[in-house]
Amino acid sequence: MDNSTQVPVTVLTGFLGAGKTTLLNRILTERHGKRYAVIVNEFGEEGIDNDLVVDADEEVFEMNNGCICCTVRGDLIRILSGLMKRADQLDAIIVETTGLADPAPVAQTFFVDQEVADRTKLDAIVTVADAVHLDTQLEEHHEAEEQIAFADVVLLNKTDLIEGDSLVRVEARIRKINPYAKIIRTARCAAPLEEIVGLNAFSLDRVLEVEPDFLESDHDHDHDDDITSVSFVSDTPLDFEKFQTWFGKLLQTRGQDILRSKGILDFEGFDDRYVFQGVHMLMDGSPMGAWPEGKPRNSRVVFIGREIDNMGLKEGFEACKAA
Amino acid sequence: MDAPVTGAVSLGDCIAVGFGDGSVRFFRPGLAHTVTRAHEGVVLCMAVDGDHLLTGGDDGRFLRISLDGMVEEIANFGTKWVDCVTASHGQYACSSGRTAYVWSKEKTNAIVLEHVSTVGGLAFDEKGKRLAVAHYGGVTLWERKERRWKSSKLVWKGFHGAVTFSPDGKYIVTAMQENALHGWRLRDKGDLAMSGYPAKIKSLCWIGDAPHLATSGANEAICWPFDGKDGPLGRAPVCVADGGKQIATCVQALSEENAVFAGFRDGAVLLSQLDESKDAIVLKGSSGAEVTAIAVTASLSHVLIGDEKGHILWSTLWAGGSNAKSV
Numbered sequence: 001m002d003n004s005t006q007v008p009v010t011v012l013t014g015f016l017g018a019g020k021t022t023l024l025n026r027i028l029t030e031r032h033g034k035r036y037a038v039i040v041n042e043f044g045e046e047g048i049d050n051d052l053v054v055d056a057d058e059e060v061f062e063m064n065n066g067c068i069c070c071t072v073r074g075d076l077i078r079i080l081s082g083l084m085k086r087a088d089q090l091d092a093i094i095v096e097t098t099g100l101a102d103p104a105p106v107a108q109t110f111f112v113d114q115e116v117a118d119r120t121k122l123d124a125i126v127t128v129a130d131a132v133h134l135d136t137q138l139e140e141h142h143e144a145e146e147q148i149a150f151a152d153v154v155l156l157n158k159t160d161l162i163e164g165d166s167l168v169r170v171e172a173r174i175r176k177i178n179p180y181a182k183i184i185r186t187a188r189c190a191a192p193l194e195e196i197v198g199l200n201a202f203s204l205d206r207v208l209e210v211e212p213d214f215l216e217s218d219h220d221h222d223h224d225d226d227i228t229s230v231s232f233v234s235d236t237p238l239d240f241e242k243f244q245t246w247f248g249k250l251l252q253t254r255g256q257d258i259l260r261s262k263g264i265l266d267f268e269g270f271d272d273r274y275v276f277q278g279v280h281m282l283m284d285g286s287p288m289g290a291w292p293e294g295k296p297r298n299s300r301v302v303f304i305g306r307e308i309d310n311m312g313l314k315e316g317f318e319a320c321k322a323a
Numbered sequence: 324m325d326a327p328v329t330g331a332v333s334l335g336d337c338i339a340v341g342f343g344d345g346s347v348r349f350f351r352p353g354l355a356h357t358v359t360r361a362h363e364g365v366v367l368c369m370a371v372d373g374d375h376l377l378t379g380g381d382d383g384r385f386l387r388i389s390l391d392g393m394v395e396e397i398a399n400f401g402t403k404w405v406d407c408v409t410a411s412h413g414q415y416a417c418s419s420g421r422t423a424y425v426w427s428k429e430k431t432n433a434i435v436l437e438h439v440s441t442v443g444g445l446a447f448d449e450k451g452k453r454l455a456v457a458h459y460g461g462v463t464l465w466e467r468k469e470r471r472w473k474s475s476k477l478v479w480k481g482f483h484g485a486v487t488f489s490p491d492g493k494y495i496v497t498a499m500q501e502n503a504l505h506g507w508r509l510r511d512k513g514d515l516a517m518s519g520y521p522a523k524i525k526s527l528c529w530i531g532d533a534p535h536l537a538t539s540g541a542n543e544a545i546c547w548p549f550d551g552k553d554g555p556l557g558r559a560p561v562c563v564a565d566g567g568k569q570i571a572t573c574v575q576a577l578s579e580e581n582a583v584f585a586g587f588r589d590g591a592v593l594l595s596q597l598d599e600s601k602d603a604i605v606l607k608g609s610s611g612a613e614v615t616a617i618a619v620t621a622s623l624s625h626v627l628i629g630d631e632k633g634h635i636l637w638s639t640l641w642a643g644g645s646n647a648k649s650v
Contacts, residue, residue, distance in 0.1 A: 062480065063501060072500075085343040087343050
């Protein structure tokens with residue numbers, strides 16, 4: 001399917017009060033010249049009258065395909081299929097999730113349902129975070145941590161209500177959970193919409209933009225149940241068969257704890273770079289063009305998740321090196 | 324791009340076609356087609372209630388439309404879509420969210436039936452005494468006992484969409500979110516799992532007296548035999564209308580000829596008898612636009628084919644049918 005015919009879908013997460021509704025109101029009322037459909041849960045008391053607002057109940061379905069953690073948003077499959085039958089072409093679809101919802105089933109919906117995958121594409125997971133209260137929320141709710149971990153973009157809102165030092169500390173905290181998310185500082189969610197919608201963050205191309213700097217940085221953490229990230233680099237080419245076997249088994253057995261994974265791989269015998277990205281145990285990967293000339297070929301992977309120190313990731317990755 | 328065709332049903336010698344822009348068009352042999360503005364958004368579902376058409380839309384409205392284009396609003400659910408509709412013997416039902424609403428002949432108010440999740444499909448049995456409601460985790464079977472509807476459950480993990488009773492009322496079959504059909508033998512609630520499809524099953528129909536259930540979702544029309552004591556249990560389906568590498572997206576019965584129309588993702592439409600030794604007839608070649616609806620007039624004089632780009636092919640069905648035209 002041609003990419004241009006797929007409507008981009010932005011998943012909007014964040015705790016109550018962080019500013020999601022402010023952002024949705026902007027998307028619906030600003031004169032941006034685009035047609036955006038917004039899928040909401042119990043749209044607030046504002047009562048915006050707009051035929052492109054769709055009311056949904058978050059319905060998480062387990063797939064009957066033998067994989068226990070494969071859950072999808074059933075209501076999204078139905079609504080996205082319906083929206084694709086509209087006469088007018090939509091520029092983007094924004095899906096609001098409630099503050100306590102796990103974003104994984106939303107993301108997995110785009111991997112699991114073929115029709116949804118053909119007609120729409122997951123564009124980015126955008127998490128609106130309250131700069132003033134994020135610290136406390138991270139302490140008290142593991143959902144807050146997950147929402148940061150899943151994010152491609154963190155809209156750090158209410159930065160006008162916080163001192164500079166504290167802001168730097170909050171950002172460092174976000175970075176520790178999720179080093180590759182783009183952080184946008186805003187007050188009243190006043191960031192340009194083009195930095196939020198239509199980013200193509202889930203495109204495999206974007207994996208190539210993962211900064212090698214942070215990949216080389218080590219990680220540290222305080223609690224075992226924290227979400228952290230870990231990354232590895234190898235200058236020795238990897239063996240395709242070995243990697244497939246290891247990675248497949250890893251996602252199958254530990255996919256529940258691995259929230260996001262991304263990588264660019266150099267397989268022995270392959271001319272092209274191999275690129276993948278995953279959400280829990282679902283993974284999308286393919287060859288993605290030649291290596292840039294004059295730069296060293298190497299393999300880089302990132303994992304964000306829980307207990308990732310206890311998965312033998314380093315040993316597993318090392319063992320994939322071609323003999 | 325024109326609004327996609329979302330469905331087509333036959334009302335005697337008239338075919339009603341629903342579109343993604345909310346309009347319904349009526350086609351009759353020998354006459355110019357007529358257009359009725361029905362919904363604000365997409366016509367999501369259609370059913371025939373006697374000589375009227377019932378439609379549900381993403382504008383939350385449930386409508387009854389006469390053949391001359393008079394629109395009557397039966398119910399309005401606001402921001403909630405009307406996803407499914409069905410009718411039988413003067414009673415009719417629609418669903419919005421988790422709720423099914425049933426109107427019987429003698430009453431003006433709907434009976435409200437709640438379910439565990441959003442309703443994926445609705446179907447009455449041939450006699451109109453039972454209503455099957457498909458949803459997450461299986462089917463709720465509602466049975467009319469005097470003045471009340473009583474429910475029983477048919478359980479199978481996963482989400483169930485389109486649902487249908489076999490013509491003899493002995494089986495219920497659903498199309499699942501996974502690439503599979505699921506069936507229940509009602510006498511003992513025995514399960515029939517029919518999997519192995521390469522794609523999701525979007526369309527199914529019953530064909531003939533010793534009925535076969537024809538389904539889309541593969542590169543041929545897959546037709547399961549439901550005659551005999553145990554139906555398709557342990558038997559192979561009849562596979563006809565081979566589309567090569569293309570996946571069938573729409574099937575329609577031509578029971579009088581024991582044949583099936585199969586429409587494909589690339590726009591081609593084949594007609595084949597339920598006989599694997601016979602070749603299929605090509606009714607329409609590839610156009611690049613997925614076939615989304617096929618309907619035949621009651622007298623079998625005309626066939627209508629609609630696709631995702633809003634094209635309609637309206638043609639006589641038999642020899643001499645050189646007056647095919649695209650609308």
